[in-house]
Amino acid sequence: MKLLIIGGSDAGISAALRARELDHDAEVTVLLADDFPNYSICGLPFYLSGETPDWRSLAHRTEFEGIGIRRGHRATHINTAEKTVNVSSEGAASLTFRYDKLVIGTGAGPVEPPIEGWRNPGVFLLHTMQDSFAVHRYLETAKPRRAVIVGAGYIGLEMADALTHRGIEVTIASRTATVLPTVDAEFGKSVSEELQRHGVKVHTSVEVDRIAKAGGQLHVSGSSHFEQDCEMALIAVGVKPNATLGADAGLDTGIRGALVVNRKMESKLPDIYVAGDCAETFHRLLNRHTYLPLGTTAHKQGRVAAENALGGNREFAGSLGTQVVKIFDLVIARTGLRHHEAQRESFHPFAAESTANDHKAYYPGATHLRTRVTGNAETGRLLGAQIMGRWGTEVSKRLDIFATALFHGMSVDQISDLDLSYTPPLSSPWDPVQMACQNWSGKVDMIAAQKVHV
Ligand SMILES: Cc1cc2nc3c(=O)[nH]c(=O)nc-3n(C[C@H](O)[C@H](O)[C@H](O)COP(=O)(O)OP(=O)(O)OC[C@H]3O[C@@H](n4cnc5c(N)ncnc54)[C@H](O)[C@@H]3O)c2cc1C
Numbered sequence: 429m430k431l432l433i434i435g436g437s438d439a440g441i442s443a444a445l446r447a448r449e450l451d452h453d454a455e456v457t458v459l460l461a462d463d464f465p466n467y468s469i470c471g472l473p474f475y476l477s478g479e480t481p482d483w484r485s486l487a488h489r490t491e492f493e494g495i496g497i498r499r500g501h502r503a504t505h506i507n508t509a510e511k512t513v514n515v516s517s518e519g520a521a522s523l524t525f526r527y528d529k530l531v532i533g534t535g536a537g538p539v540e541p542p543i544e545g546w547r548n549p550g551v552f553l554l555h556t557m558q559d560s561f562a563v564h565r566y567l568e569t570a571k572p573r574r575a576v577i578v579g580a581g582y583i584g585l586e587m588a589d590a591l592t593h594r595g596i597e598v599t600i601a602s603r604t605a606t607v608l609p610t611v612d613a614e615f616g617k618s619v620s621e622e623l624q625r626h627g628v629k630v631h632t633s634v635e636v637d638r639i640a641k642a643g644g645q646l647h648v649s650g651s652s653h654f655e656q657d658c659e660m661a662l663i664a665v666g667v668k669p670n671a672t673l674g675a676d677a678g679l680d681t682g683i684r685g686a687l688v689v690n691r692k693m694e695s696k697l698p699d700i701y702v703a704g705d706c707a708e709t710f711h712r713l714l715n716r717h718t719y720l721p722l723g724t725t726a727h728k729q730g731r732v733a734a735e736n737a738l739g740g741n742r743e744f745a746g747s748l749g750t751q752v753v754k755i756f757d758l759v760i761a762r763t764g765l766r767h768h769e770a771q772r773e774s775f776h777p778f779a780a781e782s783t784a785n786d787h788k789a790y791y792p793g794a795t796h797l798r799t800r801v802t803g804n805a806e807t808g809r810l811l812g813a814q815i816m817g818r819w820g821t822e823v824s825k826r827l828d829i830f831a832t833a834l835f836h837g838m839s840v841d842q843i844s845d846l847d848l849s850y851t852p853p854l855s856s857p858w859d860p861v862q863m864a865c866q867n868w869s870g871k872v873d874m875i876a877a878q879k880v881h882v
Contacts, residue, residue, distance in 0.1 A: 429455045431737055432513060432525055434503045434673065435476050435533030436460025437469070438723050441488070442730030443531045443737075443768050444495045450515050450738050457496040462555040463496050472560045473583070476567065477590035483557065485562075489720040497802060506530070506677035508697055523583045528700050529737035532674050532687065533730060536705035536721050541578065543663065546637035551648050554583065563662070566861055569726065572596055572659035576648045578636045580607035582753040585619070586662035588628050591662075599629040599656050601636050601648065611750070611762050612800055615783065615816050622758045665722055669706045682708050684719040691743040693733035701737050703729035712746025713764055713811070713834060714773060726763025750831040752824040759819050761827035764812025764834045767802050778805035778875075782867035784860040786821035788852035799864035801830075803840040805872055810840045813864075822854070829861050840865045 431447050433440045436458045437849070447456045456464065466488045468786040498515075501523070505514040513530070515523040538553040550570065552563050566572070575591050577584045580602035590597045600607065600623065607623065607630060620630050636650035639661055648656045669686040671679075679695045679702070680688040687702045689695055691710050695702050697763030706724035708717040726746045735742045752761035770777035779802040785794040794881040797817040803810050813830035817823045833843050850857050858866070 429738070430526055431456045431531070431734070432530045433531045433533060433655075434513065434529035434808075435501075435535055435537055435704065435706075436462075436465040436497065437467070437533065437704070438726035439533030439535070439622040439706075439730035439733075440531065441466040441702075443533060443703060444492070444725045446731040447679065448494050450735065450740070452494070454738060455496070456494070457498060458492075459498045459501040459503050459513070459525065461500070462556060463499045463694075465492065465499065466664065467557055467649040468559075472554060472557075473590040475560060476563055476587070476626070477586070479590075479593065483560065486557075487649075506673065506700075508677055511699070517674070522715075527699070530607075530701065531730070531733045531737060531843050532679075532695075532702045532706060533704045533726070533733075534670040534673055534706045535726075536669050536787060538664070539666040539668050541663050541665050543578070543636055543639060545641070546661075546663055547740040547761060549637055550645065550659060551639055551663065552639075553663055554587065555667065566660065567594065571628075571660060574599070574602060574658040576636075576646075576656050576658045577662045577664065578606060578648070579664040579666070579754045580603075580630075580632070581610065581664060582608065582751070583667065584662070585623070585755045586753060587662055588623060592626055592628060597627065597629075597660070597662070599631065599651060600725070601631045601634045601654055601656070603633065603635050605633055607632065608753070608755075608760060611760055611814050611816075612766055615760055615798070615800070615814060615861035618798075618816060619755060619758060619760060621736045621754050626756050653857060654792035667705065669719070671706050674700075674702060674706065683717060686719050688717075692736045692741075693729055693744060694736065699737075700734075701733035703733040710744055710746045712748055718747075720749050722747070722749075722751060724750070730752055742834075745835070748831055748834050749829070752777055752827060754819055757819050758816065759823040760814070760816045761819070761824050762812070762814040762830040762846060763827055764810070766812055766814070770781075770802055770804075770811045775803050775811055776806045777802050777811055778868070778872055779803075780864075780868045780871045784863045785856070786817055786860060787854050788856055791852045793853075795821060797823065797826070797860045799860060801827075801840060801864050801868040803868055803872070805807040805875070806840040808841055808869075808872070810834055810838055810843070815861075826861050829859075840868050844869075
């Protein structure tokens with residue numbers, strides 16, 4: 429059995445490793461356009477900040493026993509009738525690879541913005557290892573003093589932290605009304621304060637439309653009278669699926685141009701599976717597909733695709749959009765739906781925020797954790813949660829309690845029944861997660877009681 433995988437990052441390598449585990453006789457080959465199989469592009473901001481000085485340490489693994497890794501092999505055409513893939517590789521004539529089963533994991537690329545001058549030297553996009561080398565080289569040789577980051581999503585903000593770490597003055601310009609628009613504005617405001625506390629200038633509701641080269645520097649301009657000189661600009665305004673190869677082979681494209689798959693990660697064509705950022709993502713709560721490009725999801729989908737390609741019968745359980753980011757000393761995490769998202773889906777949401785110490789106040793170092801819980805006010809079912817706190821307050825693992833509860837369709841109330849661990853330096857007899865749920869339930873009960881009295 430020839431299993432051919434196009435893409436050597438999270439989805440592709442995860443598929444290859446699972447295939448290797450399941451069938452030692454299968455011939456597993458991974459084609460990757462670049463030279464960096466299984467590198468953690470999630471780690472790029474930390475390489476560029478200097479905190480992880482050697483890019484080689486970003487490799488999740490370097491040994492791929494029993495897997496044919498073909499670096500620098502770009503798939504150019506899939507012939508579904510012949511079951512072959514044409515490949516271009518530097519220094520070689522056009523190559524052809526045969527497959528019995530094919531997994532496409534070609535990932536995503538950065539959105540190229542409608543900004544005049546974004547291809548000027550000193551302006552960067554960041555998605556691949558090569559992108560990071562270009563940024564690194566520029567940082568080392570041009571030694572920019574000031575940088576403008578266009579976009580205030582998690583990559584833009586991680587890079588604001590990274591460049592500040594290197595002593596560069598950073599200005600953020602974002603078209604959104606608050607930074608980190610994937611969480612509620614109340615949290616976005618605090619993230620903005622954290623950025624400013626570290627010297628980052630934050631401009632929101634700004635549409636950057638031009639980056640001009642002026643003498644030895646760049647001039648970035650946009651709406652709301654935004655004008656900023658700098659020596660470097662980084663554009664991080666979202667990603668788009670690399671779906672052309674699959675689409676040209678006859679696969680359907682759907683949400684945001686991603687390749688359409690079912691929960692087994694099967695495409696509409698026989699023996700062709702798709703996984704990772706190039707594919708649509710099944711959302712567990714919405715019970716339909718959406719587009720949520722994340723490393724965590726790509727790993728799971730790759731594994732499911734390989735299992736089914738080898739004759740298995742596994743379904744991708746679904747994403748909840750669970751994610752976390754650290755910006756300077758602040759950690760912000762979310763899972764599930766926010767109030768307005770739940771409302772859009774006709775869920776009858778109610779959201780409540782509460783604040784609690786991350787551990788007992790009598791033990792040194794206690795700090796506030798803010799938790800926003802969204803639940804269905806009619807059924808009591810948990811719909812989503814967001815947590816923000818200082819680094820070291822276990823924000824992400826606490827958020828994962830909510831993610832687990834969502835996975836199992838639990839009510840907000842049931843979370844109080846969970847037997848969670850406690851010792852004073854780390855939590856309270858009621859964990860802040862449970863206190864937030866009790867606060868939510870209390871408010872919902874109060875509103876219901878008021879309605880009865882009216
Ligand atoms: C800076 C940054 C930080 C991030 N941080 C996080 C994080 O903290 N948490 C998180 O969950 N996610 C994070 N992500 C997102 C995460 O990295 C992606 O969701 C994940 O890498 C997707 O994996 P993938 O395998 O689908 O695609 P990609 O990682 O995009 O890889 C695509 C692969 O396909 C290959 N390829 C493409 N076209 C061809 C072709 N025609 N022929 C052969 N090979 C081809 C490429 O060479 C590459 O190997 C981050 C992303 C970035 C850029």
